[in-house]
Amino acid sequence: MTKVAIIGAGPCGLSMLRAFEHLENKGEKIPEVVCFEKQEDWGGLWNYSWRTGSDQYGDPVPNSMYRYLWSNGPKECLEFADYSFDEHFGKPIPSFPPREVLYDYILGRVSKGKLKDKVKFNTRVVSTVYKNDKFEVSYQDKVNDKILKDTFDYVVVSTGHFSVPFIPEYKGMDKFPGRIMHSHDFRDAEEFRGKDVIVLGSSYSAEDVALQCNKYGAKSVTIGYRHNPMGFKWPNGMKEVHYLDRLEGKKAIFKDGTEQDADVIILCTGYLHHFPFIDESLRLKTSNRLYPPKLYKGVVWQDNHKLLYLGMQDQFHTFNMFDCQAWFARDVIMGKIKMPSDSDIDSDINKWVAMEEKLENPDQMIDFQTEYTKELHEMSDYPKIDFELIRKHFKEWEHHKVEDILTYRNKSFSSPVTGSVAPIHHTPWETAMDDSLKTFLNK
Numbered sequence: 001m002t003k004v005a006i007i008g009a010g011p012c013g014l015s016m017l018r019a020f021e022h023l024e025n026k027g028e029k030i031p032e033v034v035c036f037e038k039q040e041d042w043g044g045l046w047n048y049s050w051r052t053g054s055d056q057y058g059d060p061v062p063n064s065m066y067r068y069l070w071s072n073g074p075k076e077c078l079e080f081a082d083y084s085f086d087e088h089f090g091k092p093i094p095s096f097p098p099r100e101v102l103y104d105y106i107l108g109r110v111s112k113g114k115l116k117d118k119v120k121f122n123t124r125v126v127s128t129v130y131k132n133d134k135f136e137v138s139y140q141d142k143v144n145d146k147i148l149k150d151t152f153d154y155v156v157v158s159t160g161h162f163s164v165p166f167i168p169e170y171k172g173m174d175k176f177p178g179r180i181m182h183s184h185d186f187r188d189a190e191e192f193r194g195k196d197v198i199v200l201g202s203s204y205s206a207e208d209v210a211l212q213c214n215k216y217g218a219k220s221v222t223i224g225y226r227h228n229p230m231g232f233k234w235p236n237g238m239k240e241v242h243y244l245d246r247l248e249g250k251k252a253i254f255k256d257g258t259e260q261d262a263d264v265i266i267l268c269t270g271y272l273h274h275f276p277f278i279d280e281s282l283r284l285k286t287s288n289r290l291y292p293p294k295l296y297k298g299v300v301w302q303d304n305h306k307l308l309y310l311g312m313q314d315q316f317h318t319f320n321m322f323d324c325q326a327w328f329a330r331d332v333i334m335g336k337i338k339m340p341s342d343s344d345i346d347s348d349i350n351k352w353v354a355m356e357e358k359l360e361n362p363d364q365m366i367d368f369q370t371e372y373t374k375e376l377h378e379m380s381d382y383p384k385i386d387f388e389l390i391r392k393h394f395k396e397w398e399h400h401k402v403e404d405i406l407t408y409r410n411k412s413f414s415s416p417v418t419g420s421v422a423p424i425h426h427t428p429w430e431t432a433m434d435d436s437l438k439t440f441l442n443k
C-alpha cells in the first residue's frame with residue numbers, strides 16, 4: 001500500500017489530512033497516511049504557546065503568534081469551501097475574529113472524524129532522505145527521546161515558514177541597555193506599557209506589533225522601515241522613519257536623522273524558510289515570495305515529484321489556498337493528476353516566476369495569487385467557492401487599511417461560501433482589549 005508522510009499538523013497539514021478524508025468519504029480507497037507533529041497538539045501557529053526559546057524537551061518553539069492577535073484579513077477570504085463559518089458557529093460572526101476564534105474554526109472541521117488518530121504528536125522529523133525510490137524518514141519521539149525510522153512513498157512538507165526568525169545586527173546592539181527581541185518571541189503587548197518601543201520592518205508583523213504596542217499603552221512607537229514605508233496614517237504616539245543606522249546607548253539613530261530614546265527594540269524582520277530535516281538535494285531554498293521557484297503549481301518539487309510542499313508562498317490567501325494545494329497534492333499522489341514533461345514543468349514554473357517578478361503593488365499581488373489559487377481550484381474537486389468575491393474583498397480590505405489603519409478591522413464582508421453578510425462586531429477593535437472567544441461571540 002502507498003504510504004504518505006505529512007510533516008506538520010498546522011493549517012496546511014490539516015488541509016492535507018482533510019483532502020484524503022474527503023476522498024475516503026466518497027468511498028475511495030486512500031493511502032496509509034502518517035502525520036508527524038512536533039508539538040503536543042495540532043493547529044500550528046494558531047495553537048498559541050506562552051513559551052519562547054525551547055520547549056520542555058529542548059526543541060525550538062515554532063510558535064510566533066501572540067495574545068490579542070486578531071485576524072489581519074477578512075475571515076471570509078480564508079473560509080473553507082467545505083466548512084463555512086456559519087456551519088461551525090451556527091450563526092454569522094464578524095469579519096475579523098481573534099486568534100482563539102479562528103483556532104476553534106480550524107479544529108472544528110478536522111475534529112469530527114478520526115483524523116487525529118493519524119497524527120503522531122510530540123514527534124519531530126529530524127531527517128528525510130530519498131533512497132531506492134523511497135523516502136527514509138527519521139523522527140524523534142520527544143517524550144521518550146528515541147529516534148525511530150520509517151519509509152514512505154510520498155512526503156508532504158507542511159511545516160510552515162514563519163517559525164525561524166531572521167535576526168539582523170545593527171551597530172551598537174551589543175551595548176544597548178534595554179531589550180532586543182524578534183517578533184517571533186513577542187507574546188503580550190502589555191509588557192511594553194509606558195515604554196519607548198522601536199519596531200524594525202515594514203510588513204505585517206511590523207504593522208501589527210507596532211499597533212498592538214500602541215493599543216496597550218506604549219509611551220511611543222517608532223517604526224524603522226528599510227526599503228518602503230508602510231505609509232499608513234498612524235495614530236498619536238506612533239511614527240514611521242527611515243532605517244536604523246546605529247544605537248548609541250539607549251538612543252536609536254535613524255538614516256533620516258531621527259533620534260529616539262528606546263527601552264526595547266522589536267525586530268519584525270521576517271523569517272527564514274528553514275528545513276534542516278530534509279536532505280539538501282530536496283530542500284526548498286527561497287526568500288518569502290509569492291512564487292518560490294522549483295515548485296510545480298507551487299506544490300510539487302521539480303526534481304522529485306513524490307515530494308510536495310504546501311503553504312510555502314508569501315500569503316494573501318491562506319486556508320482555502322492551502323486546501324486547493326492539498327486537494328491538488330492528493331490527486332498527484334493518487335495518480336489522478338498526471339505530471340507533464342520536464343520541459344513543460346520548467347516553462348510553467350518560469351512563467352509564474354516571471355509574472356511574479358513584474359508585480360508592483362498590492363492589488364497586482366492579490367490578482368496574481370488569486371489567479372494561482374483559481375487555477376489549482378479548477379484542477380481538483382475542491383468544492384465550489386467564489387474566488388472572484390474573495391479577490392474583491394482583498395482589494396477592498398487593502399483600501400480600508402489605507403483609509404484608516406485603526407478601523408479596518410471593524411468592517412464587514414460577505415461569505416464566498418454561504419453569501420451571508422457578517423454582522424459588525426459589538427466593540428471596535430481599537431477599544432476591544434479582551435480577545436477571548438467567549439467575549440467575541442458574546443456568549
Ligand code: FAD
Binds near residue numbers: 011012043126311
Ligand atoms: P504552521 O501554522 O507554522 O504549522 C506548521 C506545523 O508544523 C507546526 O505545528 C509545527 O509544530 C510543525 N512542524 C514544524 N517542523 C516540524 C518537524 N520537523 N517535525 C514535525 N512537525 C513540525 N494567516 C491568516 O490567514 N490570518 C492571520 O491573521 C495570520 N496571522 C499571522 C500572524 C503571525 C504572527 C504569523 C507568523 C502568521 C500569520 N498568518 C496568518 C499566516 C500563517 O502562516 C497561516 O495562517 C498558517 O498558520 C500557515 O500554516 P502552516 O501549516 O503552513 O504552518
Ligand code: NA7
Binds near residue numbers: 201203205206228315
Ligand atoms: P515578512 O512579510 O517576510 O516581512 C519581513 C520584513 O522585514 C520586511 O518588511 C523587510 O523589509 C524587513 N526586513 C528584513 N530584513 C531587514 C533588516 N535587516 N532591517 C530592517 N528590516 C528588514 O515577515 P512578517 O513577519 O512581517 O510577516 C510574516 C507573516 O506574519 C505574515 O504572513 C502575516 O500574516 C503575519 P524590506 O521590505 O525587505 O525592506
